[in-house]
Amino acid sequence: MREYSVPVLVDVPASANCADTVFRRGEQEPGAVVISRKSGDAWVPVTAAEFRDQVAGVARGLVAAGVEPGDRVALMSRTRYEWTVADYAIWAAGGVGVPIYETSSAGQVEWIISDSGAKCVIVETEDHEKTVGQAAGDAAGWPAVWRIDGGAFAELTEAGAEVPEEVLKERRLARGGGDLATIIYTSGTTGRPKGCRLTHDNLLFTARNVAGGPLEALFDVDGRAALLFLPLAHSFARLIEIVLIETGTVLAHTPNMKNVAPDLQAFRPTFLLGVPRVFEKVYNSAEQKAAAGGGLKSRIFHQAVGVATEWSRAESSGGAGLGLRLRRAAFDRLVYSKLRAATGGRLSAAVSGGSALGERLGDFFKGAGIEVFEGWGLTETSAPSTVNIPGANKIGTVGKPFPGVTIGVADDGEVLVKGRHVFDGYWNNPEATAEAVDADGWFHTGDVGELDKDGYLRITGRKKELIVTAAGKNVAPAPLEDRIRAHPLVSQAMVVGDDRPFVAALVTLDPEALTQWREANGRAGAPIAELAADPAITAAVQSAVDDANTLVSKAEQVKKFVVLDTDFTEESGHLTPSLKVKRNLVTRDFAPSIEALYG
Known part of the structure; x- marks a missing residue:
């Protein structure tokens, strides 16, 4: 390990x-x-x-x-x-x-x-x-x-x-520190929520070591x-x-x-806390506005995205050259400064957690002057266990352990955690506690990941969410879903294929993006049920799927998809409050749509 x-x-x-x-x-x-x-x-x-x-x-x-x-x-x-x-x-x-x-x-x-x-x-x-x-x-x-x-x-x-x-x-x-401070019931994607017992020491140890360590610069301005x-x-x-x-x-x-x-x-x-979907919405909204402004504005925006990404990656690997710095300065006046102004003009840093942000968004926001520091953890670990660091932000990872934390990766890829931030157990549920924390004190997170030589953690999926096709191919749905969801018209994507002959996906449309799309395409008033079957919408989603498929082998690629005429929301019961898809409920409620994909 x-x-x-x-x-x-x-x-x-x-x-x-x-x-x-x-x-x-x-x-x-x-x-x-x-x-x-x-x-x-x-x-x-x-x-x-x-x-x-x-x-x-x-x-x-x-x-x-x-x-x-x-x-x-x-x-x-x-x-x-x-x-x-x-x-x-x-x-x-x-x-x-x-x-x-x-x-x-x-x-x-x-x-x-x-x-x-x-x-x-x-x-x-x-x-x-x-x-x-x-x-x-x-x-x-x-x-x-x-x-x-x-x-x-x-x-x-x-x-x-x-x-x-x-x-x-x-x-x-x-x-005191050993006394119970809170019981937080995990929103969960399956079963009844379990109450996580967190002590005053769990919370204060985490808060003070995060604020005094990796994120000190954000709170010292x-x-x-x-x-x-x-x-x-x-x-x-x-x-x-x-x-x-x-x-x-x-x-x-x-x-x-x-x-x-x-x-x-x-x-x-000066500081913002968000989940990836929030940053996706900010990006997608800016892209949609640029598209609505005509071909020139759209080209400028996408050029600005390319320069921001190039600048961010150059800064992470030794620094940008003069030409790149000049191009970034030009796009700063045209694009980035307007994005920062929309956040009040003082925001330069944000922390993202809950699910994977991805390199695309991380590089764009850093290049635009709002650096997003991705972290990772669970309710059982008082929220964070790892976080990226100002001055050493490795985009695409969830950072290093914060002070006082040990991260392990088991032989099967599961991420394990030790530290004073690990919870006191599940309320009224000793069986679940014994299952989650082993005899050596490791908390078993259920996430699958990799540690690089510098101690940065990359989360690659959930043990229980791995899809195994009828051909025996293991498929991690998260990377595919994240890339499909990156398209401005897409709200949610859920990959399916357990015990099926191939991988497929359910896709929902973003209501806000659809409003702009209707206006731009002369379809004002068109109901979502009609738009879900529109060839232009289908083609746009196909482009997102094609892009996602470049990330994986041919056996893992999404072969078919369906655009649903309703969104997954917290109100509908298909998203947790932290905006994670409840896969079991979506599978149950949209069973006919899934069956049609394999009909």
């Missing part, structure tokens, strides 16, 4: 807990702006003292409501300021946060609340409150519910007014600010929330993905 380790950089004392920094900074730097809260169209600064006081007020309310140390408190909300207040208030009261995705069904909510034994629930909206009510059914002893949009924080603060400060301080300081828009119920965004609080980076929230573009321009962050 190949292994690569990076020594611990920042040790975390056993007494530390996640709420410490909020109270320490509130006392030592009371006037420092730590959060920017959106109110209407304005961004209102929140100081360290103001944030601490609001956290303390809600925490006292939880204590008054009967929350004891170690009690679980569920939190169901979009990504917004109040989420962060509630998160830290739960910790300050000695509780354990149990996040629930705001899109969760009543059945999912019922499972998480009942399995975790949550004592109370904080929800965002009336709809969320109704969902929790539906989950309760006729159950006796169902936990109390507070609604953020119904004045929950004011109610809790008033209820906790009589709780002495000494009591709250005692609660907070009684929780004047006016540092970050916009969070991914669901805080997901471990990736949650860990970044902690990193931002720990580093004093001004944190802002966007609860609605549709508001990301205007909020980027208004808030002007």
